[in-house]
Amino acid sequence: xxxxxxxxxxxxxxxxxxxxxxxxxxxxxxxxxxxxxxxxxxxxxxxxxxxxxxxxxxxxxxxxxxxxxxxxxxxxxxxxxxxxxxxxxxxxxxxxxxxxxxxxxxxxxxxxxxxxxxxxxxxxxxxxxxxxxxxxxxxxxxxxxxxxxxxxxxxxxxxxxxxxxxxxxxxxxxxxxxxxxxxxxxxxxxxxxxxxxxxxxxxxxxxxxxxxxxxxxxxxxxxxxxxxxxxxxxxxxxxxxxxxxxxxxxxxxxxxxxxxxxxxxxxxxxxxxxxxxxxxxxxxxxxxxxxxxxxxxxxxxxxxxxxxx
Amino acid sequence: xxxxxxxxxxxxxxxxxxxxxxxxxxxxxxxxxxxxxxxxxxxxxxxxxxxxxxxxxxxxxxxxxxxxxxxxxxxxxxxxxxxxxxxxxxxxxxxxxxxxxxxxxxxxxxxxxxxxxxxxxxxxxxxxxxxxxxxxxxxxxxxxxxxxxxxxxxxxxxxxxxxxxxxxxxxxxxxxxxxxxxxxxxxxxxxxxxxxxxxxxxxxxxxxxxxxxxxxxxxxxxxxxxxxxxxxxxxxxxxxxxxxxxxxxxxxxxxxxxxxxxxxxxxxxxxxxxxxxxxxxxxxxxxxxxxxxxx
Numbered sequence: 001x002x003x004x005x006x007x008x009x010x011x012x013x014x015x016x017x018x019x020x021x022x023x024x025x026x027x028x029x030x031x032x033x034x035x036x037x038x039x040x041x042x043x044x045x046x047x048x049x050x051x052x053x054x055x056x057x058x059x060x061x062x063x064x065x066x067x068x069x070x071x072x073x074x075x076x077x078x079x080x081x082x083x084x085x086x087x088x089x090x091x092x093x094x095x096x097x098x099x100x101x102x103x104x105x106x107x108x109x110x111x112x113x114x115x116x117x118x119x120x121x122x123x124x125x126x127x128x129x130x131x132x133x134x135x136x137x138x139x140x141x142x143x144x145x146x147x148x149x150x151x152x153x154x155x156x157x158x159x160x161x162x163x164x165x166x167x168x169x170x171x172x173x174x175x176x177x178x179x180x181x182x183x184x185x186x187x188x189x190x191x192x193x194x195x196x197x198x199x200x201x202x203x204x205x206x207x208x209x210x211x212x213x214x215x216x217x218x219x220x221x222x223x224x225x226x227x228x229x230x231x232x233x234x235x236x237x238x239x240x241x242x243x244x245x246x247x248x249x250x251x252x253x254x255x256x257x258x259x260x261x262x263x264x265x266x267x268x269x270x271x272x273x274x275x276x277x278x279x280x281x282x283x284x285x286x287x288x289x290x291x292x293x294x295x296x297x298x299x300x301x302x303x304x305x306x307x308x309x
Numbered sequence: 310x311x312x313x314x315x316x317x318x319x320x321x322x323x324x325x326x327x328x329x330x331x332x333x334x335x336x337x338x339x340x341x342x343x344x345x346x347x348x349x350x351x352x353x354x355x356x357x358x359x360x361x362x363x364x365x366x367x368x369x370x371x372x373x374x375x376x377x378x379x380x381x382x383x384x385x386x387x388x389x390x391x392x393x394x395x396x397x398x399x400x401x402x403x404x405x406x407x408x409x410x411x412x413x414x415x416x417x418x419x420x421x422x423x424x425x426x427x428x429x430x431x432x433x434x435x436x437x438x439x440x441x442x443x444x445x446x447x448x449x450x451x452x453x454x455x456x457x458x459x460x461x462x463x464x465x466x467x468x469x470x471x472x473x474x475x476x477x478x479x480x481x482x483x484x485x486x487x488x489x490x491x492x493x494x495x496x497x498x499x500x501x502x503x504x505x506x507x508x509x510x511x512x513x514x515x516x517x518x519x520x521x522x523x524x525x526x527x528x529x530x531x532x533x534x535x536x537x538x539x540x541x542x543x544x545x546x547x548x549x550x551x552x553x554x555x556x557x558x559x560x561x562x563x564x565x566x567x568x569x570x571x572x573x574x575x576x577x578x579x580x581x582x583x584x585x586x587x588x589x590x591x592x593x594x595x596x597x598x599x600x601x602x603x604x
Contacts (some may be wrong), residue, residue, distance in 0.1 A: 025319040032408060039402070040419035043477070047422065049445045050434045066448040073404055119324035120317065126333070134339050136590075140538055142584045144566050144576050145342030145349060179338040182331040206316075207360070214324040241427035243541050244559075248567055259429040263545050266433045273437045287425045289329040295418070302485040 403487025
């Protein structure tokens with residue numbers, strides 16, 4: 001304890017020994033808040049500015065110098081975004097795709113994650129390793145061949161048994177849902193969670209004569225709610241935000257997603273910044289709402305990838 | 310004993326049933342495509358009619374394709390700036406946001422918000438922010454008497470703009486990964502270092518940085534893989550322009566494959582890009598492994 005005062009200058013926030021300890025703590029605190037607030041402002045400014053632009057009357061959008069706040073709030077741009085292009089329909093399409101992706105991944109991911117974690121079968125380890133290794137394959141490798149597989153899928157969309165003649169799953173929501181329906185990440189994530197649960201409940205249930213699927217569905221699955229929430233959020237975000245793959249698969253304008261609609265809008269109406277910002281904010285809104293409601297699951301999920309990855 | 314093995318067999322059967330949907334989808338949309346990726350690059354597949362074996366013609370053609378190599382140069386330029394900045398900023402943010410101070414949750418949330426936006430929405434918002442005359446960025450620069458450039462329309466600044474937007478979008482989630490990493494460093498390391506009189510910089514250099522190596526490895530690997538496959542932001546912000554300076558390999562593959570329907574040729578390009586990603590991930594692995602942890 002006697003050596004402590006001598007060491008103090010070394011761990012001080014400022015190297016000046018003339019300042020007293022409380023003063024240094026005070027300066028450190030102020031520095032922390034100054035820097036943190038400055039960064040937070042920079043990170044948040046694009047949201048603020050697009051919101052303000054979307055609420056301003058058209059003539060105030062183009063002003064020099066910057067006009068920070070609208071003189072009056074108008075929803076004109078939101079109305080225009082929804083009437084120029086069928087934004088409501090795009091929103092719905094994206095919602096259908098994202099929710100289907102979530103449901104499929106939660107079900108198949110936890111079902112096979114449970115099997116890999118809790119059931120003994122030949123090739124368990126080997127198959128899981130292959131799934132895991134596949135996560136390292138860059139998406140660009142499978143992009144064109146996946147398109148080929150979807151187009152030539154046997155017996156769907158007018159295709160014959162050999163996959164010729166029709167368009168397969170192209171231009172259908174299945175072409176987006178199926179390739180991502182049971183992602184390797186979902187399986188991996190759920191397996192890791194099932195591993196943390198004890199196995200004796202399973203043995204008890206078996207002695208009582210419970211069927212294997214019911215053991216999974218009624219006993220184990222309800223215990224994984226936090227993991228399901230985290231996985232669900234990330235799958236939803238990925239589905240909602242995806243852009244390139246839907247653009248490749250869907251040609252029919254009525255099937256376009258909100259990201260495709262927004263891109264087309266910003267390309268075709270290049271100077272209509274009011275409706276453009278309104279559209280962008282609508283495209284962000286569902287994820288933002290989800291985040292504010294379920295914030296802790298977001299953070300847990302990212303921390304998981306950081307620790308296990 | 311007989312009944313136990315019967316139970317075991319039943320369990321095994323159920324387990325196979327449980328993993329069947331996943332494995333079927335995996336076979337159809339990962340294994341088959343990976344095998345086909347190589348094969349398609351040796352054909353002249355065009356979606357509509359042709360699919361003949363053409364040997365190494367596609368590879369010969371892309372060796373002399375100036376635009377293809379230009380897109381590689383573009384994406385390397387992007388990655389060389391983006392990846393290190395992404396790591397440095399995320400780490401510094403993580404360290405700053407690891408303080409237990411009042412309001413820290415709010416600050417973390419603010420920094421995390423941009424990662425929630427889709428690439429398209431973020432790019433759309435930034436098109437407006439980077440507007441040469443009425444944009445917020447040049448407006449703020451104007452307060453300091455600086456006349457900002459036409460960010461997205463000039464060859465010198467177009468790629469920098471994309472770097473700026475992608476950084477804004479990606480540092481938040483990497484910050485959270487770094488915070489998780491920082492919280493995994495045992496406190497006694499810092500305490501004993503303090504007793505030995507280590508300065509704040511020493512503690513960072515000899516404790517924090519080596520202890521965070523696995524985290525940095527994860528963040529750098531993910532950013533390299535993502536950066537080399539840049540598409541969305543380049544497509545929305547600049548459409549590859551001006552003069553192809555922001556056109557990326559994925560962008561070119563998309564155009565070649567899905568607009569011009571030269572799928573065989575596009576497959577060859579995709580294959581080369583995949584090899585590049587593999588090489589850079591490998592180099593990154595070696596760099597991260599070469600320095601042994603000091604503590």
